[in-house]
Amino acid sequence: MxxxxxxxxxxxxxxxxxxxxxxxxxxxxxxxxxxxxxxxxxxxxxxxxxxxxxxxxxxxxxxxxxxxxxxxxxxxxxxxxxxxxxxxxxxxxxxxxxxxxxxxxxxxxxSPSGVKRLETIPAKDADPSYLLMTWWFMNDHTFIKDGFETFLDLMESMMPEALPRRYGIYEPPQFKLADKGKEHFIQFLSENLHEGIVWYPSKPFTYINIRIPDKVGPTRQGFRSCYITIKFLEEVMKQPGWSMELKRFWLKASDQLKPFYGEMRKGQNPRNGTWWRGLPKSLGNAAMLGKPYIDLWPDFIKEAKQTEGGLFYIENIKEDYEDLHSIITEVPEDIVQPKNKKKHSRNWPFEGPFLKYK
Known part of the structure; x- marks a missing residue:
């Protein structure tokens, strides 16, 4: 023995x-x-x-x-x-x-002394740099039924700091997870998915937004999709293991959510919110394609790796990362969102984009 x-x-x-x-x-x-x-x-x-x-x-x-x-x-x-x-x-x-x-x-x-999951991130300045992890997807009924609970389970196992310290429907949020427990948060989130909630995570995460519109797909104002974004401090990418873990989480969450497009980038996203008009012209540090865009950008698929769920991705997620334009050519013009906010991409792969009057 x-x-x-x-x-x-x-x-x-x-x-x-x-x-x-x-x-x-x-x-x-x-x-x-x-x-x-x-x-x-x-x-x-x-x-x-x-x-x-x-x-x-x-x-x-x-x-x-x-x-x-x-x-x-x-x-x-x-x-x-x-x-x-x-x-x-x-x-x-x-x-x-x-x-x-x-x-x-x-x-x-x-863990021995000196080995921590997360070192203290000092407030160096009033305007620190951030990264955004974002997904756009269509399967709203699946997500409402049990998808958000599965998503939270994954978050809890890999990125527990992203769970809410406090949450509610207005500022400042009225509930504390430590007091109410996870089941209350799940119930609260399911009852307010269409309206959106206030969600205070812990560092290195600073902002999380889950939006499931009442109507997904073509509307009279344009095309709407489900939308999840997670904002975190860029400083954490320098700490041991965090760039790897964030990549792992991004890939696993993508297979759960099955987005038609997902990404990770530094700074503000040019395609922000539930209204979808086409792919962003400028890529970030990681990009994920699902159906129907898999068939519309063959050059991306040639360079991409594939997830277990059949999505295609290209990433440059590490401490010294660059945008993806050093790896992949520019996004085809016919699937890019136009500058005119009232218009949609020329090659439109979904129904609509506008709901027709009967």
Missing amino acids: SYNISIWSVNKTSFENEVFNQEKIKRQNNGIIYEDKNWQITVSGPFEVMEEDIPEEVVGQLPGIKYFTEIILEPFDAPKRALQLVKKMTKILAQSSHGVVVNEQEGTIS
Whole structure:
């Protein structure tokens, strides 16, 4: 029987510390072995893992977990000094890789000092930079039935900071999630989806808006779609794992929502709100196409990757990101929203855009 510890980390574990340069330590391809007279410590890794390999209890502990390292002490009843060395190695490895520690024997999950999910983001100036994550989609009945609850579950597991501290129908919002609980928020949101609500998230998120119009599709004033936008501080992209986790969330949420268009960009979105007139001419840092636009922009599809749900996306989401025009050509003119706010794209792939009088 052995004593097992796992480290799930954002970066690769490193053996540069002097603790790993002792004479009794032997290097091997996938780690090291420390051998004593009647016991040994084996450190295996780091191994790069897929998101689906991360244990459920670890998901959400740290953003952007990408590596796994295993530490095994044999036998289980090795001397006390052996266990002390294991814990010392564990602390050094977890700190150097920004990792969370799973102790299988003690049944605990912990992070060493200095490893936090989110470092404090100081208010450097009165006008900080923001990024926006946005989706436009049509399946309003599915979303009203159970889609928003599924969306909130995903948010809670991956981006709990985005859940509301306070919410209501006016400023300042009258309800606190800590007092009312998640079920009350779900019920409140379902009853006010058409009107929209005030939603105060926690840093790094600053603004969330979910709008489901009474009438989706062509209206007498133009074409309306469902709309969700999440605003967050650009500063968080510099913190360990956050750019990776935001990308993962964007992809998973997209497969849930099934948007005809989704994106992530710095600054204000040129196509803001539920009224849809065509794709934005200027792309941001990530773009997602679903039906019917998949058939209207073949050059995008050639360069894009595909999600599990069949959407196509191109992204440049990382610390030093650029807009997508360094990767993909300009949006075809016939599907771009016109400058005239009363007009729609020449190639219109939906019904309408205006509801005809009977």
